[in-house]
Amino acid sequence: xxxxxxxxxxxxxxxxxxxxxxxxxxxxxxxxxxxxxxxxxxxxxxxxxxxxxxxxxxxxxxxxxxxxxxxxxxxxxxxxxxxxxxxxxxxxxxxxxxxxxxxxxxxxxxxxxxxxxxxxxxxxxxxxxxxxxxxxxxxxxxxxxxxxxxxxxxxxxxxxxxxxxxxxxxxxxxxxxxxxxxxxxxxxxxxxxxxxxxxxxxxxxxxxxxxxxxxxxxxxxxxxxxxxxxxxxxxxxxxxxxxxxxxxxxxxxxxxxxxxxxxxxxxxxxxxxxxxxxxxxxxxxxxxxxxxxxxxxxxxxxxxxxxxxxxxxxxxxxxxxxxxxxxxxxxxxxxxxxxxxxxxxxxxxxxxxxxxxxxxxxxxxxxxxxxxxxxxxxxxxxxxxxxxxxxxxxxxxxxxxxxxxxxxxxxxxxxxxxxxxxxxxxxxxxxxxxxxxxxxxxxxxxx
Amino acid sequence: xxxxxxxxxxxxxxxxxxxxxxxxxxxxxxxxxxxxxxxxxxxxxxxxxxxxxxxxxxxxxxxxxxxxxxxxxxxxxxxxxxxxxxxxxxxxxxxxxxxxxxxxxxxxxxxxxxxxxxxxxxxxxxxxxxxxxxxxxxxxxxxxxxxxxxxxxxxxxxxxxxxxxxxxxxxxxxxxxxxxxxxxxxxxxxxxxxxxxxxxxxxxxxxxxxxxxxxxxxxxxxxxxxxxxxxxxxxxxxxxxxxxxxxxxxxxxxxxxxxxxxxxxxxxxxxxxxxxxxxxxxxxxxxxxxxxxxxxxxxxxxxxxxxxxxxxxxxxxxxxxxxxxxxxxxxxxxxxxxxxxxxxxxxxxxxxxxxxxxxxxxxxxxxxxxxxxxxxxxxxxxxxxxxxxxxxxxxxxxxxxxxxxxxxx
Numbered sequence: 063x064x065x066x067x068x069x070x071x072x073x074x075x076x077x078x079x080x081x082x083x084x085x086x087x088x089x090x091x092x093x094x095x096x097x098x099x100x101x102x103x104x105x106x107x108x109x110x111x112x113x114x115x116x117x118x119x120x121x122x123x124x125x126x127x128x129x130x131x132x133x134x135x136x137x138x139x140x141x142x143x144x145x146x147x148x149x150x151x152x153x154x155x156x157x158x159x160x161x162x163x164x165x166x167x168x169x170x171x172x173x174x175x176x177x178x179x180x181x182x183x184x185x186x187x188x189x190x191x192x193x194x195x196x197x198x199x200x201x202x203x204x205x206x207x208x209x210x211x212x213x214x215x216x217x218x219x220x221x222x223x224x225x226x227x228x229x230x231x232x233x234x235x236x237x238x239x240x241x242x243x244x245x246x247x248x249x250x251x252x253x254x255x256x257x258x259x260x261x262x263x264x265x266x267x268x269x270x271x272x273x274x275x276x277x278x279x280x281x282x283x284x285x286x287x288x289x290x291x292x293x294x295x296x297x298x299x300x301x302x303x304x305x306x307x308x309x310x311x312x313x314x315x316x317x318x319x320x321x322x323x324x325x326x327x328x329x330x331x332x333x334x335x336x337x338x339x340x341x342x343x344x345x346x347x348x349x350x351x352x353x354x355x356x357x358x359x360x361x362x363x364x365x366x367x368x369x370x371x372x373x374x375x376x377x378x379x380x381x382x383x384x385x386x387x388x389x390x391x392x393x394x395x396x397x398x399x400x401x402x403x404x405x406x407x408x409x410x411x412x413x414x415x416x417x418x419x420x421x422x423x424x425x426x427x428x429x430x431x432x433x434x435x436x437x438x439x440x441x442x443x444x445x446x447x448x449x450x451x452x453x454x455x456x457x458x459x460x461x462x463x464x465x466x467x468x469x470x471x472x473x474x475x476x477x478x479x480x481x482x483x484x485x486x487x488x489x490x491x492x493x494x495x496x497x498x499x500x501x502x503x504x505x506x507x508x509x
Numbered sequence: 510x511x512x513x514x515x516x517x518x519x520x521x522x523x524x525x526x527x528x529x530x531x532x533x534x535x536x537x538x539x540x541x542x543x544x545x546x547x548x549x550x551x552x553x554x555x556x557x558x559x560x561x562x563x564x565x566x567x568x569x570x571x572x573x574x575x576x577x578x579x580x581x582x583x584x585x586x587x588x589x590x591x592x593x594x595x596x597x598x599x600x601x602x603x604x605x606x607x608x609x610x611x612x613x614x615x616x617x618x619x620x621x622x623x624x625x626x627x628x629x630x631x632x633x634x635x636x637x638x639x640x641x642x643x644x645x646x647x648x649x650x651x652x653x654x655x656x657x658x659x660x661x662x663x664x665x666x667x668x669x670x671x672x673x674x675x676x677x678x679x680x681x682x683x684x685x686x687x688x689x690x691x692x693x694x695x696x697x698x699x700x701x702x703x704x705x706x707x708x709x710x711x712x713x714x715x716x717x718x719x720x721x722x723x724x725x726x727x728x729x730x731x732x733x734x735x736x737x738x739x740x741x742x743x744x745x746x747x748x749x750x751x752x753x754x755x756x757x758x759x760x761x762x763x764x765x766x767x768x769x770x771x772x773x774x775x776x777x778x779x780x781x782x783x784x785x786x787x788x789x790x791x792x793x794x795x796x797x798x799x800x801x802x803x804x805x806x807x808x809x810x811x812x813x814x815x816x817x818x819x820x821x822x823x824x825x826x827x828x829x830x831x832x833x834x835x836x837x838x839x840x841x842x843x844x845x846x847x848x849x850x851x852x853x854x855x856x857x858x859x860x861x862x863x864x865x866x867x868x869x870x871x872x873x874x875x876x877x878x879x880x881x882x883x884x885x886x887x888x889x890x891x892x893x894x895x896x897x898x899x900x901x902x903x904x905x906x907x908x909x910x911x912x913x914x915x916x917x918x
Contacts, residue, residue: 361635363600364837393804394837405899456848456899483853489810
């Protein structure tokens with residue numbers, strides 16, 4: 063258990079919150095089982111939210127509830143941090159577009175220039191208790207563009223994708239860089255036809271980016287000596303400087319090793335995504351200190367690289383000491399059943415604490431956002447889900463979802479309920495995005 | 510090689526052991542869901558020579574000497590997946606292992622799943638490891654009439670070992686998935702139904718000709734036509750049309766066809782069935798509902814987790830299915846789909862019925878499978894807790910008295 067109550071930090075935060083939020087009364091959610099993630103579960107807890115942040119968290123009786131707080135009885139319920147999906151393709155409404163078919167390496171392309179904030183996939187995501195997504199372009203390229211980290215601020219109704227941005231220093235929207243290897247990015251020229259060519263093309267670009275950066279350094283601010291601005295190389299430089307985490311699609315064990323080799327050569331921080339064969343090279347991944355964002359699917363196969371995809375991957379990586387998160391890869395897994403990925407990993411031997419962490423704080427770490435989100439910790443954003451039932455149970459329901467202390471999903475509201483369970487009108491703009499698979503096959507059944 | 514050696518070895522063992530006892534087995538469980546009456550607490554299922562020979566409370570049933578006794582927390586009948594494409598749509602998803610749809614022509618009821626079913630396919634082992642012992646398998650949706658389905662047990666090295674019904678239903682698709690572009694037919698809903706009606710009328714004329722020839726020695730029978738012969742079985746009520754539909758209007762079309770030709774149909778998928786509950790019920794048509802976790806887009810954009818509950822509570826016969834998956838995952842697991850239905854309006858036992866006895870009844874195999882009753886096949890699934898809970902495990906699976914899986918998964 064951690065010490066709770068009002069700390070000097072909270073007093074500081076209380077002073078720092080914007081005026082509008084400060085006008086709101088603090089709210090105390092009283093009586094729920096709290097799953098803070100960064101500490102033991104609390105049987106009967108209190109969560110105090112103020113100014114969009116978590117102001118206090120702890121056991122009932124041990125937390126000072128502010129006198130003016132609105133008390134919300136959540137006895138019998140469960141509260142956990144909002145789920146974080148490290149790999150999602152929601153938001154395209156039929157045309158989720160990162161890089162196009164012109165070439166295999168397009169790091170200058172930003173996914174957020176194609177996102178539709180009105181996509182009903184976002185409504186389904188909050189119905190599943192998700193609050194933060196890493197929205198990625200597809201894996202049909204070696205480098206398919208820049209990802210964007212979003213918070214699902216669906217209230218008040220957003221008008222444009224900027225409403226979802228998580229901004230860093232100098233107000234820039236935060237995101238990573240999507241890379242892929244293996245078969246998805248192997249196609250007819252100018253795309254690579256082999257794994258060797260894939261790695262070569264990537265190395266060539268990073269070397270160019272390094273030279274580009276060297277030129278900028280040598281120019282010492284002299285505009286006449288500066289190279290012409292290159293959006294593609296700029297993004298790779300950001301990756302090598304650690305300002306942009308590489309989110310790397312990779313399935314087969316040898317492809318995983320290739321990613322680790324490239325990450326070492328060019329010193330870019332990397333998160334390994336999917337890692338169907340990760341269990342075969344768990345120690346190597348652990349030695350490289352590479353975090354893994356793992357996919358859990360109902361059956362192995364569907365493509366050769368996923369032949370050995372197993373429920374056990376999370377457990378084996380956890381045992382090896384790897385930082386493990388899960389992802390939906392929505393449409394692969396519907397965000398509404400994201401908790402199930404963690405539950406199936408527990409079924410296959412992963413620890414409960416590790417699996418719940420893999421839905422939340424581990425993901426925050428992989429997006430370098432763990433100072434803001436991922437746990438019920440004083441000072442962090444008030445992003446959380448109120449559940450009925452245990453989060454690893456099939457019978458569990460997400461009742462409410464909060465982002466920055468604002469309710470963005472309420473199962474008791476018929477409009478939200480429609481998205482939670484489906485029904486007529488729930489999916490009018492839905493269109494699946496599953497990279498590298500012939501759309502006609504997906505729709506038609508066929509071969 | 511290894512496999513061959515294993516087989517030879519097991520053959521040797523069988524030869525040694527067979528004279529003593531032909532794999533007699535019993536299962537003792539904290540709770541036995543028989544699906545034929547109330548669950549039995551502390552129950553025992555005894556399987557003799559592949560059939561259930563006794564079932565009841567542990568204190569009332571004596572397990573004969575020499576029987577192998579397996580222990581489980583929960584026991585259910587082996588699960589029945591009412592519509593799958595395992596055995597035809599292989600795990601690798603490359604051309605060489607994809608036999609789930611022939612697209613050379615929109616109407617080919619003469620094609621038989623039995624001629625394509627790979628009993629040794631890895632996905633069959635996979636679903637069996639969750640307790641699925643029987644599958645109704647066949648063609649994926651995608652052509653107007655795509656072929657004849659089969660029913661198989663999920664074990665056996667060859668199709669003849671596995672199959673229990675050679676030809677069960679004729680798979681048809683009335684969704685836009687069967688539509689063609691570029692001036693080919695069917696290109697519209699209206700055309701699809703017109704083509705279907707045309708074929709059924711031809712099949713009726715063919716059957717009439719055959720009948721007349723049989724009655725009149727002077728008349729020659731028409732040349733044998735496998736296509737019309739197959740549809741003739743539908744007209745004769747011997748085989749149902751498995752009609753894959755999603756939109757309410759296509760469900761209505763399917764019901765209209767059934768009425769016009771007085772043929773048995775099963776609605777398959779039926780995402781918007783909740784809009785036509787009264788009509789489906791009045792027509793007495795069963796629904797093999799789509800997997801609740803199927804992706805909701807286009808034709809299926811209005812699907813609901815609650816459809817199984819709404820139909821069951823209206824008194825419509827309902828089974829669940831794993832359906833067809835074209836990508837990742839390559840198959841769903843019907844146990845998990847029923848679990849989601851149980852979390853969305855069905856009671857535990859109602860949900861279990863959709864993948865056991867109710868599925869068996871719709872498929873017409875409830876004399877053999879779907880419930881644990883004396884005389885039925887010894888097909889049993891063993892779990893270490895609530896089978897629907899994600900964190901429980903299937904710890905074993907018995908088919909006709911043979912322990913075919915002991916993987917804890």
